Amino acid sequence: xxxxxxxxxxxxxxxxxxxxxxxxxxxxxxxxxxxxxxxxxxxxxxxxxxxxxxxxxxxxxxxxxxxxxxxxxxxxxxxxxxxxxxxxxxxxxxxxxxxxxxxxxxxxxxxxxxxxxxxxxxxxxxxxxxxxxxxxxxxxxxxxxxxxxxxxxxxxxxxxxxxxxxxxxxxxxxxxxxxxxxxxxxxxxxxxxxxxxxxxxxxxxxxxxxxxxxxxxxxxxxxxxxxxxxxxxxxxxxxxxxxxxxxxxxxxxxxxxxxxxxxxxxxxxxxxxxxxxxxxx
Numbered sequence: 001x002x003x004x005x006x007x008x009x010x011x012x013x014x015x016x017x018x019x020x021x022x023x024x025x026x027x028x029x030x031x032x033x034x035x036x037x038x039x040x041x042x043x044x045x046x047x048x049x050x051x052x053x054x055x056x057x058x059x060x061x062x063x064x065x066x067x068x069x070x071x072x073x074x075x076x077x078x079x080x081x082x083x084x085x086x087x088x089x090x091x092x093x094x095x096x097x098x099x100x101x102x103x104x105x106x107x108x109x110x111x112x113x114x115x116x117x118x119x120x121x122x123x124x125x126x127x128x129x130x131x132x133x134x135x136x137x138x139x140x141x142x143x144x145x146x147x148x149x150x151x152x153x154x155x156x157x158x159x160x161x162x163x164x165x166x167x168x169x170x171x172x173x174x175x176x177x178x179x180x181x182x183x184x185x186x187x188x189x190x191x192x193x194x195x196x197x198x199x200x201x202x203x204x205x206x207x208x209x210x211x212x213x214x215x216x217x218x219x220x221x222x223x224x225x226x227x228x229x230x231x232x233x234x235x236x237x238x239x240x241x242x243x244x245x246x247x248x249x250x251x252x253x254x255x256x257x258x259x260x261x262x263x264x265x266x267x268x269x270x271x272x273x274x275x276x277x278x279x280x281x
Contacts, residue, residue, distance in 0.1 A: 123162025
């Protein structure tokens with residue numbers, strides 16, 4: 001724990017210099033001492049006001065005596081504010097802490113909002129989409145034993161490269177990159193949306209409830225859990241090292257009702273990620 005730096009003598013400029021340096025390194029530990037310094041300045045102002053309001057002393061009314069009197073007031077102000085002082089310093093400390101906490105909370109909210117806005121912007125292009133989501137795709141792909149490009153291609157198919165993401169009622173993104181529906185076992189956030197389903201090869205518009213996440217990372221992680229925990233995708237997992245086999249088995253297991261789903265998925269892989277068609281080593 002660092003010792004507090006103080007300036008017990010008003011001419012101790014080195015102590016004040018140390019205080020400023022410590023405040024830059026550790027603002028919290030210096031907060032009380034800074035507040036005490038302000039309290040001493042306030043006391044000095046009070047003493048000066050009291051002297052100016054008095055009739056003065058003709059025996060000591062001279063330029064030199066005034067200088068010594070000012071020096072005495074400076075030192076007295078510091079001494080009066082040692083220890084608990086007048087209580088003003090503690091009041092300032094509490095007020096500054098409340099203000100700092102409020103600013104910190106505001107900064108955090110602004111940082112999160114800015115991060116989401118920055119994150120949403122790159123998803124408007126295939127290149128930005130791939131670059132922004134690649135770290136999450138790699139983590140999920142490692143869980144499933146496939147390549148990250150295969151997952152990026154599926155997310156691109158489901159959301160139109162991020163342009164058609166389901167949204168919450170307040171307009172915020174659901175971050176659901178794979179359009180996983182919210183089954184009865186899902187305990188997280190949800191969003192109700194219209195979706196195109198195919199019955200006997202014919203498209204039908206239906207309303208369904210989808211999962212919602214706080215980030216794209218959560219979406220990828222949940223996709224990996226969804227595939228691994230659902231027995232119907234066991235064949236896909238056993239063939240995950242082969243991109244084409246994985247895509248075909250996921251479709252065959254009923255991930256999507258669109259008859260051309262696997263063809264569209266593979267087309268994106270071939271066009272944008274041709275290297276993913278090689279087996280995972």
